[in-house]
Every structure is written in structure tokens, then in C-alpha cells.
Amino acid sequence: MGDLRLMKGNEVVAEAAIRCGCDGYFGYPITPQSEVMETLMLRKPWEETGMVVLQAESEVASINMLYGAASTGKKVFTSSSSPGISLMTEGISYLAGAELPCLFVNVQRGGPGLGTIQPSQADYFQAVKGGGHGDYKLIVLAPASVQETNDFMDLGFELAFKYSTPVMLLTDGVIGQMMEKVELSDFKPRWTDEEIERISGEWACLGKKDRPRHVSTSLELDSEKMEQNNHRFQAKYQSIQENEVRYEMLNCEDADYVMVAFGSSARIAQKSMEIAREKGIKVGLLRPITLFPFPIKQIEELAGRVKGFLSVEMNAGQMVEDVKLAVNGKVPVEYFGRYGGMIPTPGEIVTALEQKLIGG
């Protein structure tokens, strides 16, 4: 066993970043994620690993600081919560367009607008359908525990650099604020200049030496070339869809019904599943871990043998659209959720299952 601790999700974001050899963090306070920067400032990683931590003047600035640092091949991240992520979306689109590897964490709260500081999953569309302008996608990882929050920081950076693309960790006020047992990752040193040269030397702005200059940009005024760029992006997203789908399936082998839920909803749905099974309802749970790429094939396959799906979300019904697309009309797909900062109870979900799917 490694380093076992009892920690908050947000604190673990900070600790995991330091441990996975992160070079920099740029952020702006917002509830319910402020502990990320607070923990970093308390830890002073610049003394320990050389990691830079900077409080920016706004999320607009922090996302663009990320753009600047990521352009030089460094491992950098930011974190925010829903309204802050909205401010960042212009920058996120630029990062995707310039194909810069980086990570951001969205500890979601209820919206729209200033909304509430309570947990929510209402930024699903924003995370997986773009959010900013243009045809781009982010790899979106949805941890359902403090442990996965730890694990996905490193995984997020790995995927970001593997595909040269921004990655989002989509958590929420539940995962960010709750304390759980976590086994922290071992320390990895930050990349040396030589390693950065080897890993990202083909594109990163490391200073022009004996090679053509590097330009970190999303601009291409020649529309034929811009279409080519977009072909390249789409091919990349295709390859991510083929190779990086991650999910967890519980009790789906004998299931008549399957609930689809991610993040903290999945934790609650797991309890609902136990209650329903005690009542003799054969229900399983599919938990997408990557929201893009979405487990389309797995849902397609299940649709051939179950009687229906219930998408359980802390929003007004967003992921249900993707479940429906994957099911493609084969069996009924229903949605149940609470939103605006409210969290469904396991019992409510079972009732919804009975009334919307089984009774219907």
C-alpha cells in the first residue's frame, strides 16, 4: 500500500498534480473548488518540485496563462467551477484549435447564471459538446470518487500529451468536497528540458534553434488549409473514440434494465441498484468514466438484450440524449434527475425506475 490518506477531492487534485510532476497551476477562486489553489499555496510546491502556482486576475486570464505555458510543452492545469468554466470557453476553444496538451478541472455547481454553490452535473453538454466555438472536442474524464480524482490527474496529463489535446476532469461539488480514503500516487519528477524536447520538441515553443520557428496558433486564414486542420482534428477525435473509452459496468450480465450514470450520480445509482435488486428488479449500472469518448458500443450492445435504460443525472436531462443516440430506438430510454444543486436520493431513483420504465 502506498501513501494512504483521508482527504477532500479538491485537496487531492492539488496533491496529485504535485505528485505527477506538474509544472504549473493558474487559477481563480470559486466555490466549490477553491481548496485546489488553497492547498497548492499551502504546500508551496515551488520549493519542493519547482511547480509554479499563480492566482490569476480572472478565469479569462488563467485559461490564457495555461495557453502560454502549455505552448512551451509544460504540464500545466487550471481548475474552476461552472461560471468560471463558461468564462474560459473562448480560451478552451483556442487550446483545442492550437492542439495544446493541458488539463482543467471543473468542479460543477448548479446553474444557470450564478446559480448555486451546491453540486450539479449541468455542464455535461458544455463539457462534451464543445462549449466554446468551432468543431472541437475535449477528452472528458468523470471521476466518481476521491481515489479516481487522484488517478485521473495523471491519466489526464497522459492522454493530453498522447493526443496533443486539452483534457477536462468533470467532477462536482460532491466529489470535490467529500472526504474519502485515498491512496496517493508516488512522486514523479517534473520533466527535464531534455525530456520536454524529446516529448514535445516537434511543436513546442522552446526557443528557435536549428529548425523552422514554431508557432502556437489556432489561426489559418486559408480556408482550404483550415478544413485540412479540421480533418486532422476529427481524425484525432475518431481515434480517441476508438481507443480511449473507459467505463464501469455493474450487474449488467443478467440485467433487465440498465441505469446509466456518471460521477456522483453513479455513486447514488449504485445504492439504488442494490435497493432495486433486493426488491427483485434485475437492474445493472453502466458508469461512463470517459464522457467523451462516450461508451457508445457498450450501450449499443446492452440495447440488444435489456428492456430499457434510465439515465440518472444531476441536471435536467443531458446525457440521456447521448444514451438515446446509442440505443437508437431499440428500447425505451428514460431520464431521472434532480438539479439546481439538488441531489437525488437512492429511493427516488428506484421509484423513477419503477414508474418510468417497469410500470410503463
Added chain:
Amino acid sequence: MDIKEIIKPENLVYEKNKVLTDNVMHYCPGCTHGVIHKVIAEVIDEMGIQEKTLGVSPVGCSVLAYNYIDIDWLEAAHGRAPAVATGAARVNPDKVVFTYQGDGDLASIGTAEIMHACNRGENLVVFFVNNAIYGMTGGQMAPTTLVGQPTATTPYGRDVELHGYPLKITELIAQLPGTSFVTRQSAETPGAVRKLKKAIRKGFENTVNKKGTSFIEIVSTCNSGWKVSPVQANEWMKENMFPLYPLGTMKDQDKESDEQYKVK
């Protein structure tokens, strides 16, 4: 004498510096951006810092500055160059990072980013090209547009009641304790270009010596946007812009000590 006899290294009196690329510039004839690019490239060349300099280009006419100065470049979103430069400089303290921005980019949409970068004393050089108009988008009002100056969005001239006052942002920047060198220059005569070059050199030297933010405004023309000839544009600038935006150095010192800002 045959021309080939004349073109010999020993007869060379002037040479394009190698940090300026051979690409044909997209700027309008008479535009100041080209001259400023050239001088920046010369200073980078003379200081031998090409390998460690990173430029951040803005959104505006100079968005394509990366085609002309042969260094690694980061192209920023509109107004965000100081944040992009902050990110790059913070994780690369050994690099010399500069931004190159127009008045719309720096003094309108990017006001927060430039203020805070300068206030933190980020180790950067900022080149602020003030042509009193939005060149790129076809000549709309800029924050620095003069009262009475006609533009595409102030066809009857800028009216203070409607649009507020021209923003003298360099004067504001000079107040910020993080800046060490704040100057306003121009580039319309050989003499002005020589002075500008000195200022640019000072800015880059400050950055090499980690002296905080150096801010260099260059009062410029946009004859296309102003809808006059290049010669008339220079005259108009001298007559109208120089009185409002007087040339000269506002600040040349180390960035302030934190003494007077401390809790007791």
C-alpha cells in the same frame, strides 16, 4: 563597373538582419507595423537572444507577426497576450518573452490582462502599437481614438457624451509598481526610429535582467483606417496624436520595493 563587382561583402553598407524573415509583409503601404517589426528583429539579433525569445502576437493587424520575426511565437486570443505571456514566462524563467499588441487588443478587450500583468511585474516587454483605430476589422473606434476623429463606428467623429474619452493607458501603466520602464515612442522619422530602437533594447535588456515589466508604446499611423495618404497620416499623427499622447519616457527605474505596501 559591373554590378557583380559592387555586390561584395567588403562593399556592404547595410544588410537585412537575419532575424527578420524574407516573407512579404501583408501590411498596407505606409503602415508602421513593418518598421517596428524590423527594429525588434534587429535588437533580438544584436543581443543574440533569438534562441531564447518567445513572442506573443495579438488579434489585430499584427496577428501574423509570427510570419516576419524568426523566433518561436504564441498567437493569443484577442486581448489575452499578457496572460499568455505570463504563463509562458512563469514556467520558463530563462526565456525572454514579449507581447506585441494594438490599442484595441491592449486598451479595450484586454485591459484587465495588461493591468494585472504589469501590476504583478511580470518579466516581459510589452509593445503597444497605438494607431487610434481598429485596423484589422476595418477602422472602427478604438479606446485611443481622439475626440472628433471619424471612424467606421463614429462616422460623425468620436463624441465624448456617446463614447467616453480617449484612454491614456500608458499613463495608467506608469503608475503600477510592477513596471520598471514605461515609455512612449514613435517611428515616423529616422531619428524617431533610432530612439525607438534604444527603448526596445532597454526593454529587452530589462527582461534579460529580470527587472519586471517594460512597456513601450509606439504612437503609430493607420493611413488605410484613417482614409488618408501615408504622408498625410504622419502629419495628422504629429498634429493630433502627439499633443494628446506626448512622446517620452515616463518611468525608468527598478520595480518598486514592497515596503510601502506591507501590513504593519
